[in-house]
Amino acid sequence: MANQTQQSPIVGKETSDDVEHFDAIVIGAGVTGLYALYRLRELGLSVMSLEHASGVGGTWFWSRYPGARFDSESYTYGYSFSEELLQEWDWKEHYSGQPENERYLNYVADKFDLRRDIRFNSHVTSAVYDEDRGVWTVNLEDGQPMTAQFFIPAVGSLSAGYIPDFEGIDSFKGDVCHTSRWPAKGMDLAGKRVGVIGTGASGVQLITEIAKVVGHLTVFQRTANYCAPLRNGSIDAETQKEIKASYPEIFRKCSETAGSFIHQFDPRSALEVSPEERLEQYETLWKESGFKKWLSNFHDVMLPGEANEDYAEFVRNKIRERVNDPVVAEMLVPKDHMFGSKRLPCESGYYEVYNQDNVLLVDVKNAPIERITPTGVKTSDKDYELDVVIFATGYDAVTGPLNLIHIEGEGGLTLKEKFAGGPKTYLGIATVGFPNMFTINAASVGNFVRSAEPLVEWVTETIRYVRDNGFTRIAATPEAEDEWTKHVNEDGAKILRSKADSWFVGANIPGKARALLNAPDPAPVMRAKRLEVAANGYTGFDLQ
Numbered sequence: 340m341a342n343q344t345q346q347s348p349i350v351g352k353e354t355s356d357d358v359e360h361f362d363a364i365v366i367g368a369g370v371t372g373l374y375a376l377y378r379l380r381e382l383g384l385s386v387m388s389l390e391h392a393s394g395v396g397g398t399w400f401w402s403r404y405p406g407a408r409f410d411s412e413s414y415t416y417g418y419s420f421s422e423e424l425l426q427e428w429d430w431k432e433h434y435s436g437q438p439e440n441e442r443y444l445n446y447v448a449d450k451f452d453l454r455r456d457i458r459f460n461s462h463v464t465s466a467v468y469d470e471d472r473g474v475w476t477v478n479l480e481d482g483q484p485m486t487a488q489f490f491i492p493a494v495g496s497l498s499a500g501y502i503p504d505f506e507g508i509d510s511f512k513g514d515v516c517h518t519s520r521w522p523a524k525g526m527d528l529a530g531k532r533v534g535v536i537g538t539g540a541s542g543v544q545l546i547t548e549i550a551k552v553v554g555h556l557t558v559f560q561r562t563a564n565y566c567a568p569l570r571n572g573s574i575d576a577e578t579q580k581e582i583k584a585s586y587p588e589i590f591r592k593c594s595e596t597a598g599s600f601i602h603q604f605d606p607r608s609a610l611e612v613s614p615e616e617r618l619e620q621y622e623t624l625w626k627e628s629g630f631k632k633w634l635s636n637f638h639d640v641m642l643p644g645e646a647n648e649d650y651a652e653f654v655r656n657k658i659r660e661r662v663n664d665p666v667v668a669e670m671l672v673p674k675d676h677m678f679g680s681k682r683l684p685c686e687s688g689y690y691e692v693y694n695q696d697n698v699l700l701v702d703v704k705n706a707p708i709e710r711i712t713p714t715g716v717k718t719s720d721k722d723y724e725l726d727v728v729i730f731a732t733g734y735d736a737v738t739g740p741l742n743l744i745h746i747e748g749e750g751g752l753t754l755k756e757k758f759a760g761g762p763k764t765y766l767g768i769a770t771v772g773f774p775n776m777f778t779i780n781a782a783s784v785g786n787f788v789r790s791a792e793p794l795v796e797w798v799t800e801t802i803r804y805v806r807d808n809g810f811t812r813i814a815a816t817p818e819a820e821d822e823w824t825k826h827v828n829e830d831g832a833k834i835l836r837s838k839a840d841s842w843f844v845g846a847n848i849p850g851k852a853r854a855l856l857n858a859p860d861p862a863p864v865m866r867a868k869r870l871e872v873a874a875n876g877y878t879g880f881d882l883q
């Protein structure tokens with residue numbers, strides 16, 4: 340493919356007649372990809388960022404459905420690397436919505452002149468490692484292949500939307516949409532008969548908003564979720580000033596918690612205080628905004644066991660209080676999984692939607708959806724006539740977005756084949772047989788920006804180390820990978836996050852191997868582990 344190469348004006352970038360070569364190729368211009376591009380460029384590397392969308396933002400570009408917004412406090416979600424950026428940007432709401440979040444990421448891209456190295460509308464079809472030359476060749480659906488020494492698929496954890504394989508979807512005569520691919524021009528739902536399938540965080544946000552405009556809404560629920568009030572509000576000028584003055588403190592607090600959120604657990608056990616005191620704390624926290632009622636609670640509320648069940652019952656009763664019809668209320672009360680074993684959707688009037696005359700809740704666990712018909716949805720006991728069907732059916736998480744690209748490592752092994760039984764990685768970042776590739780979408784969990792920033796910094800520092808020390812290749816060792824994978828599988832099986840059938844363990848996708856998709860360790864432990872590995876000359880990695 341490449342013939343005569345020549346040095347381009349950009350340091351490290353080479354071109355040939357038909358192949359451009361870069362030091363690094365980053366896939367994805369979402370939160371993580373943008374920062375990876377910024378950091379790698381700061382190192383003086385030539386970098387190409389390839390983005391499928393026509394703009395930056397990743398999930399905040401695509402998930403434009405009504406109601407999409409943060410569940411972390413806005414001021415904890417921004418990048419921390421630039422004091423100037425922190426002082427310039429005013430978050431308008433405590434839990435900012437998708438349009439504002441997309442504006443923010445565009446502002447970042449412009450401020451740091453990132454667009455000049457991003458190629459939009461670029462659909463990457465494959466990335467293949469050339470063992471002889473030690474480079475990755477990245478192929479696009481449209482356009483010339485490119486090569487790079489380092490390959491960084493920053494493709495997101497939750498970017499491969501999942502639509503169940505219902506028969507008849509193509510036969511439906513009305514409009515169909517998935518929350519992760521909401522049309523930029525919006526959907527006209529006013530006065531229409533709309534069906535929503537799925538009641539996870541996306542469904543809960545969407546349903547609450549569209550119930551205000553639709554003619555009739557049918558919600559197809561398979562599993563009831565624990566949801567808690569978000570209590571969003573705008574940020575006034577005084578609070579804005581306080582936020583800007585306390586960013587170091589905000590980020591310090593986030594850096595000390597398991598999920599990089601700003602909330603600290605109460606170190607006491609729920610069981611060591613009297614029932615009255617326990618209830619008082621539950622009630623006080625319930626009045627607070629966001630995840631506080633979850634992550635500032637007694638620490639053992641987030642451990643499988645009695646305290647967890649005690650709080651779950653408190654939340655169930657909160658749900659019951661808000662729904663007029665007791666039969667509908669019981670349908671909305673989760674009884675088959677532990678509180679916090681799935682990510683807690685935060686809502687702004689969700690349960691009251693079911694008090695509207697034009698809203699119908701359908702239980703599709705007992706009467707499953709059989710097919711989509713030309714005129715709606717057919718469950719095992721009834722036909723529902725609809726003008727629009729919206730899938731809020733979630734994502735093939737973490738490995739899903741990687742599997743959409745044919746990633747081929749040494750010996751022709753594909754990443755999809757390698758991960759078929761669950762991810763096998765070292766620290767979630769590297770995997771044997773795929774040298775110079777960093778899967779930074781697999782290692783972050785919790786508050787995504789807070790956990791992504793140090794991760795990107797670690798990866799870029801590693802690349803600097805490799806180059807400055809005269810190495811050309813870095814790869815995980817089989818021993819380190821085996822040990823890490825064993826740790827994730829064994830210790831991961833004990834934590835609350837792996838107890839429900841959710842995307843955390845791939846259980847939402849039929850046929851996907853059940854395995855914890857992110858590290859089971861708290862974020863500070865992961866950061867310390869990565870730093871230790873680096874400080875000891877990259878233990879668990881083979882450098883050549």
Ligand code: N01
Pocket residue numbers: 407408409410411497503518536537538539540541542544559560561562682685703708731732733734840842847
């Ligand atoms: O997806 P989900 P999501 N028949 O997988 C149902 C983040 N997020 O997009 O529970 C019928 O949680 C499925 O039912 P069940 C956040 O991390 C953040 O809502 O499997 N129903 C479930 O109800 C979140 O955790 C925000 O029984 C079917 C729903 O579809 C993650 O994204 C906002 C079905 C899928 O729920 C994913 O959330 C939104 C079938 N065959 C998302 N298949 C913020 O607030 C699936 N379902 C920042």
